[in-house]
Each structure stands twice: as structure tokens, then as C-alpha cells.
Amino acid sequence: MTDSLTATGGPSSKRERLVEGARDLLFEQGVERTTIAQIAERADVPLGNVYYYYKTRDELVEAVIESRIARIRQVLGDLDRRTTPKARLKGLTATWDEAAREVKENGCPIGTLACELSRAHNELSDQAAQMIREILDWMERQFRELGRRDAPALAVTLLAAIQGAAQLASTLQDEALFRREIRRIRRWIDGIS
Amino acid sequence: MTDSLTATGGPSSKRERLVEGARDLLFEQGVERTTIAQIAERADVPLGNVYYYYKTRDELVEAVIESRIARIRQVLGDLDRRTTPKARLKGLTATWDEAAREVKENGCPIGTLACELSRAHNELSDQAAQMIREILDWMERQFRELGRRDAPALAVTLLAAIQGAAQLASTLQDEALFRREIRRIRRWIDGIS
């Protein structure tokens, strides 16, 4: 990269299109089934040109993870503006509810990616775990602000409930199941402490 | 197959060794990353000979799913001998607790397989979903026996909690997290109705 300003500058640079295409395909097909050729085609970038931007396939996957982490931070940052911890937590569950259809199709975009990469046992595993940690830490802060000493455990219980529901919904291809569980979880948050 | 008795008769026939090797490898590495050559090597069967027993790779994966379903039915059948629904449900959670180390390493053997195959969108998806359905239906019967009209929803909540905990445990490589969640779930069962 000769010019770091133009590199990420254009609203639809090849670099950005590649990450976006990769992100969507990894979600739709899973990491292992997705090929560089498919990513190149969706991003409308010639196959050989991909390697100018990303030296290896793993580097591209890493860029997708970083993109997801950035998005997570943005969503959590926006939620931080809400006045009460419960409103923030319920706001976060709403983002999953809005994505119920995608969740039914391919699972949680974050959870399935983290799950798949955790078995790779390379550097990507740690990056993928970071996505989950960002959410867990944020949830923990909300529960702590509610005065709960068991905030870490509550965060795990909450995220596990969401991820488990997403897994069942996609396995059974049942969107309503997911929405029902999210509603139950929202009531659970309302009843806290 | 010329003789269906000897086919499944020996305690370690090639056919059995192939399914066992495939089952272990699919769990350790995931479906997509596991090759026929690896399965053949682990089962100590020459590569070309695999195709005498299973015409395609998918047929072998299907045999693994059937093996898992058979095991699930056996475990649930044994638990049915317990006197109370709560004892049965807690007995089932104990099987996950005993497998906590494997769960930390590669996730729930059933959940990760179902999750991975649900995106394949072929016949294997339905077979994989059946593993989950068997457990869900059994859980539902226990809750119904406890007099809960919301037995289906409770079954989903319970299995989702377990699967979500397994996912977080393997993503974060945290065995203690999984054990803590299972303990919490056991207390939740104790407090039912």
C-alpha cells in the first residue's frame, strides 16, 4: 500500500469490497466452504488481484473478524448512551431479534464464526474469541452497574442463552423459536435484582 | 454386503472402525476439515478400501450421525429408569458435565455437528437436526410429567442454555465456565414448579 489515505478512503474500494464479500460469504457458507474465487467474484475483483490486498486466505478471514469487532464496538457504544443498564441490555437483545431471519438461516453471525474458528487452533482462534469477549465484558459492566456481584456469571448466562437459542433456531430452521427465546430473555432481564 | 450378520458382527470390523474414526475426527476437526484419507488412516483401513463400505464421503458422515442418534437413544433410555423427571433431567446434564474437557476442546459433540451440517442444506441437515429433536422431545416429556404446560418452551430453554454454554466454553477455552453453567442449570431444574 503506497497511500494509506486512499487505501481505506473510497466508499467502495476493492479492499473494502473484498472484506464485505468475505464477511457475507463466511456467514452464508461457513469459513471452510468459502473459497477465494467466490469472494473475488462477489466483490467483483479478479481472482489474482485479491492477493495484492491480502497475502493469504487467513489474512482475509482476519480482516473479516476485525470488521466484526469494529461493528460490535460501534453497536455497544451506541447502546451506552441509554440511561439504564437494563435498557442497554434489552437494546442489545433487540439487535439479535432484528436479525432473527438471518439467525434462522445461518446462525448468529458472531457465534458461528467464533465457534468455527475456535477449532482451528491457530492465531485466528484468539481473534475470534475476542469478538465474544467484547460482548461478555460489556454485559458484565451492565450487570455490575445493577449492583450484582455475580456480574461475570450473569453475563455468561445471558450470552449463552442467546447463542444457544441461535444454534437451535438454525439447526431446526425455526425462526419463531428464536424470537420466543429472545422475548423470554428480555423478561428475565426485567426481573433482575 | 453379502452377509449382514458378520457385517456388523465383529467387535472391531472395518466398517465399525471407519465410523468410530470418522466420528472422532469430525468432532476434533469439524466436518469440512476432515478428509477420507485421515479417516482411513485412523481406522487403519487402506484409502481405497473405504469406498467398499461407503460409496461417498457423505454416506460416511451420515453413518456418524446415525451412530450419534443411537447413542443418544441409549443414554435417554437408561435415564428413563430413574424415578422422577427432575432426576432424569439432572442425570442428562451430568453427561455433559462429565464431558466438560472435550466440550472445552471442541464444543458439544452433538451441537457442533448439528450446527455445522445445518448450513449444508442437503439431506444431512435433516439427519443432524434429528439428533437435537430427540433430546428436545425427551426433555419436553420430562417437563410435561412435571405438570408444566409450557414444556416445549422449557425444553428449548434448557437445551439452549447447555449448547450456548458449550459454545462459549470452547470459544474461550474455559472448562470451568462450562461446569459453572451446568451447576447453575441443575439448580434451575431443582427450582422448577
Added chain:
DNA sequence: GTCTATATAGCGATAGAC
């Protein structure tokens, strides 16, 4: 910076001797 053509490797699956 961009793109075509291709090297290289590993996969599922098959042929055919034994």
C-alpha cells in the same frame, strides 16, 4: 496497481490387479 494464465498440492472417487 491490475489482471491473465498457470504452477502446485491435495481432495474425492475409481480402475483394476490380487
Added chain:
DNA sequence: GTCTATCGCTATATAGAC
């Protein structure tokens, strides 16, 4: 039934013209 050798395909990655 068993096993070796190999076909055909597709993947990642690279070479090199432009």
C-alpha cells in the same frame, strides 16, 4: 473382500505481462 495406483477436479497461491 482387499489394496495400489491414479484419474480428474478444484483449491490456494504465484509469475509475469500490462
